[in-house]
Amino acid sequence: RLASVVAKQLLNGQRVVVVRCELLNVSGSFYRNKLKYFAFLRKRMNSNPSHGPFHFRAPSKILWRTIRGMIPHKTQRGMEALNRLKVFEGIPAPYDKTKRMVIPSALRVLRLKPGRRYASVGRISREVGWKYGDVVDKLEVKRKEKSAVYFEAKKKLNALKAKAEAGA
Numbered sequence: 687r688l689a690s691v692v693a694k695q696l697l698n699g700q701r702v703v704v705v706r707c708e709l710l711n712v713s714g715s716f717y718r719n720k721l722k723y724f725a726f727l728r729k730r731m732n733s734n735p736s737h738g739p740f741h742f743r744a745p746s747k748i749l750w751r752t753i754r755g756m757i758p759h760k761t762q763r764g765m766e767a768l769n770r771l772k773v774f775e776g777i778p779a780p781y782d783k784t785k786r787m788v789i790p791s792a793l794r795v796l797r798l799k800p801g802r803r804y805a806s807v808g809r810i811s812r813e814v815g816w817k818y819g820d821v822v823d824k825l826e827v828k829r830k831e832k833s834a835v836y837f838e839a840k841k842k843l844n845a846l847k848a849k850a851e852a853g854a
Contacts, residue, residue: 688792689749693756696767703772705781707745708808708822711794716805723814743816745807746773775808776822782829 688710692702712719731737742748750773758764774781790796798804812819 687797688789689752690756691789691792692771693753693767696753696770697757697763699770701770703774703781704746704749705774705777705786706826707749707773708775708806708811708819710745710749710807711798711804712807712810713798713802713804715803716809718803719805719810720813723810727814741814743811743814744775744818745811745816746775748807748811749773775818776826777829782833 688704692704695702714722727741729739730741731739742751750771753771754768757767759768777786794804808816808819
């Protein structure tokens with residue numbers, strides 16, 4: 687769902703940056719999604735596998751490929767649309783300070799019936815050979831600590847502002 691909304695926005699000329707791709711959810715049980723990915727891994731060029739199809743293991747690249755499948759990427763318009771997309775695991779430096787948005791039509795709690803199974807793309811990626819899950823987790827913990835400190839300072843500042851406005 688996220689991929690389809692992002693693809694449409696890209697085709698409309700919007701620049702899109704998707705962060706924390708490892709936390710994306712896919713409907714269906716983890717085991718079923720893992721089997722699907724292994725079936726995809728079996729599909730390869732018989733005479734020379736290095737000619738493709740290429741099986742990306744990183745969650746960001748899995749999302750990128752899914753979005754590419756929804757865009758006419760061989761046309762000029764499609765290529766330009768794909769160039770407007772950036773995908774990341776975690777939240778890297780320039781984007782950790784910017785305001786993030788969420789797409790309500792793609793939220794699991796609004797779309798999936800309670801009790802239905804789902805799997806995270808990060809876990810599937812780790813099972814099929816993505817090696818950097820632990821690194822991303824460590825960096826995310828560091829980022830969250832920094833943002834918590836910033837948020838506390840911001841709350842204090844806002845409280846002081848409110849007190850000053852009430853006194854004035």
